[in-house]
Each structure stands twice: as C-alpha cells, then as structure tokens.
Amino acid sequence: MLTVVSESRCFGGTQSVCSHASRATGSAMRFAVYVPPHHGTAALPVVYWLSGLTCTEENFIVKAGAQRVAAALGVALVVPDTSPRIELPGDRESYDFGVGAGFWLDATEPPWASHYRMETYVVDELPEVVADAFPIDTRRAAVMRHSMGGHGALSLALRHPERFRSVSAFAPIASTLRSPWGQKALRGYLGADERAWREHDVTVLLRERGWRGPPILVDQGMADPFLAEQLRPDLLREAARDAAVPLVLNEREGYDHSYYFIASFIEGHLRHHAAVLGVPA
C-alpha cells in the first residue's frame, strides 16, 4: 500500500513523495518519484538517485533542478530516503551513522541488522514498488549518487549489474576502506572483521568484478572540503585503470560539495544515462 504524501505538477510532469511499509527494512520508508510528461501507455526508463549523509528523499528533488532535464528526456527519477526512520539506540548521536546514514548496504550487526537493509531495499524491493504504481520500466534503470558510501550507486551497480545499466556519481567516496566516514559505517553496520568490508569498497569491487557497462561518469569539485580525506578520486582513477574499466572523471575547478555543484552538472549525467537507456536524444 502506497501513500501519496505530496504531489506537485513540475515541468509538465508530476513530482510525488510516497510512503510505504517496507518488508526489507521492517519500517515505513519514503521515496520521491518524478514522472515526466508521457503518453498513457508509456513504460519510462528510470534513473535512481542515492543521496548523501544527512539527506532525505527531499534534498535532490528540491535542489538539483533535475526535473527540467528529465522532462525533456522523458526519463523518470526515483529518490529513496537514506535510512529507515525508526528509533534505535545511538542512531542520532552523530550525523554520519544511523539515521540519514544508511550507506546503502545491509547491516549484519545488531541492532542495525533488523532494519538497516538499504541494499536489499534499493535493489529488490523499491523497483517492484515503483513498477507497480508508476508507468516505469525498472528494467531500464541507471543510478547516480552523491558522496556517501563507496558502496552507494557505484558499489550497488558493480554488485548488481543486472539491475543498473549505467552508473554515475558526484563527489563519491572512492574507497570506504580508506575513508574515515566509510570505516566508521562499515565497523558499525558489518562488525570488526574487515574482510566483510571489502564487498562494499568500490576500488576492490572494480578490481575484482569489473564493469561491462558504459563508461562510469564522475564529477568532482576541486574545492570540495572532503576531497583529500574522505573522497580520494585518485584511488578511483587508479582502480578503474587497473581494472580496465572506462571512467570519465571530470575535475571541476572551484566547485564544492554542495547542490550548487550538482545542479551545475546534472544535465550531463542525465543525458549520459538517457543515451544508454535508449532514449532518443
């Protein structure tokens, strides 16, 4: 059962926020959907957006200016929340763990393991829910994300290439193993054994699994305050080269980590995905 929380006309299409009882997370989950103008019988391709730390389903849809481009291309957008919104001990003690920081993986440590199952949610459950309620063909899907988790869009795409035909990122964490944010999250959600962490590190996944899809598109602001300590695009470039995976890494002089940066370059990412998903340009 899907509840429509809000619905607004936007660029001739409809921007909705929905809520539903998720079986993956055992909680209510919210997500946003933008459906562009379309014919009644459409089965639209879809681009998922996975947000960064502290975000909800709302940040991207109000700040990125993506609907204009999605409307022009005839592509749907789906934006899940970044974590379950339930009360667990310690879940609000820091901005980078717990609420708003699900890191797009399935936790194995208690108490998180019962609810923080964001990988299963995004990969298995959400596409079904979306396909049931909207004129969207979730087999034609791409994924983009911002910042949080070397295992955000990049690792989900590398782990589930059957689900996502194309992938791109803004200011991604290249290696969770070598990022303080990532280390904290992996230890908390997966426990102390670092072998389990490797399954959620993009540089490891690139080297071990490769990527047969189209070039991975990444934009990185060179005035991003998290660049050197948390993000490390140099590690991403190195891993892609070792794995012979085509990577387009745009270094954007003067840009920071904000949505002003994302808005400036979102059009290129959406056009990249639309071309892969077979949308006439």
Add this chain to the structure above:
Amino acid sequence: MLTVVSESRCFGGTQSVCSHASRATGSAMRFAVYVPPHHGTAALPVVYWLSGLTCTEENFIVKAGAQRVAAALGVALVVPDTSPRIELPGDRESYDFGVGAGFWLDATEPPWASHYRMETYVVDELPEVVADAFPIDTRRAAVMRHSMGGHGALSLALRHPERFRSVSAFAPIASTLRSPWGQKALRGYLGADERAWREHDVTVLLRERGWRGPPILVDQGMADPFLAEQLRPDLLREAARDAAVPLVLNEREGYDHSYYFIASFIEGHLRHHAAVLGVPA
C-alpha cells in the same frame, strides 16, 4: 562592511550569501547574490527576487533553478531576506506576521516601525550595498516575487518605477485590502486606519499610478490552494484592464503554490526581464 557567509561556484558563476549591518532596519540583514560568469569590467543587469511568507534569502537560490538561466543570460540575481531577524514581542506567534513576514513595506506602528522597514531597505539601501561590492549596475534592475504582499515586487515597482524597469510575479496577492494575510499585516504594521493601507494595495496602485514599463508578467498555478481566498488573480486582471496596463497573466493548469511551480516557469520570467534590461538574447 559586508560579511560573506557562504560562497559556492554554480554554473560557472558564484552564488554568495552575505550579511551586513543595515541602517534601514537597524539590524543585521542577510541577502543572497548570484553573479554569473562575466568579464572583469562588467556592470551586470540585476533581477531582484522577493520571497514569500516564512522564506529566507535561501529558498529561492536552492530551489528555483534560476542560476542556470541567469548564467546563460549574464544577469545577476539578488535575494534579500523577508524580514529583520531580531526579537520583538509576538514576532514568532504566527507564520504570517513578524519574523519571515515583513511584507516589503515600512511599518509605522510600534514596535515594528523601528526595524521592519523593508521597503526602504530594498529600494534604497540594498542597491547601494550590492553596487559597492559586486560588478552590478543597479540602475538596470527588474524585480520578481512570490506570493506575500500585494505590495511585494508589484507594489514596490509601481511605487518606485525609477528603480525597477520591469516586474513580474508568481502567484501574487493581488489585493492586500481583500486578502486575510494582507489585512492582518497592514493592520499590524500600519495601524487601524485603512487609508494608509491603500498605498500598499496593487489594485489601487495600478488604478491610481499606472505603469509605463513593459508588460507585467504573472504566472499563477490553477491548483494553488490560496488562489480563491488570498491571491485573487481576477482582481489583478480587472485592475490592469481598468488602468490600461498591459498584463500577461499565465494560468497554469494543475500547478500549485510551491517552488516546483516556480522552477517550471522561472526561465520565461528571467528572459522577459533580460530583454527589457538590454541583454542580447
């Protein structure tokens, strides 16, 4: 003395938020400025945006997607906060009076009269502050606004045609005299004598002063929940007709009062102003 609160590269230009000690309001005031990519010696035309109830200088710059168009046109954007942010008795008792609800006029009633002088601030002080600190020619100015106050952009432009060469609005209150929001604000800021209110009602100003500038551009969502009680575009159309003032009133089926509506049509407003301000299309 201007303090830069934040600064981000955006579409090749710079989005800043500034703070300064205002002599008009006797308080610190914030405003946002977007400066598009330009040559060193530029004197850029400017479009002011006056926000609606509860907004700050931030809503428009994060939600409207205006920088993309402003960058393409070479037009600067200036967005003041909607009221002083000081403590006055009762200023937070309701969302539609006091903090976040300055209604773009100079209050005459105590205690508001000492600080709530938003008309003087926007018309006299802000252009000077902006011209001192940025490569902006404030003599080439237009003004747009959203919702609050029949005396927002429309009444400021009608009262100060020497300051604003062009004016447009999204979902404006057409007549403060006939809007519950407007009546509450006018009584609170100007006192019980309704004769003083007439100076801040757009339908009165249109009939009494007219407008010799280019057509006034208005977009109104027809699914706007405030349409019938607060906004009354029919009164605006009637007054413009009586005053023989050219008005382009676009009724947008299905659109509501949100920034999803504004973002959908902001490009047309900016292009309208840019043409008047002499920007080559």
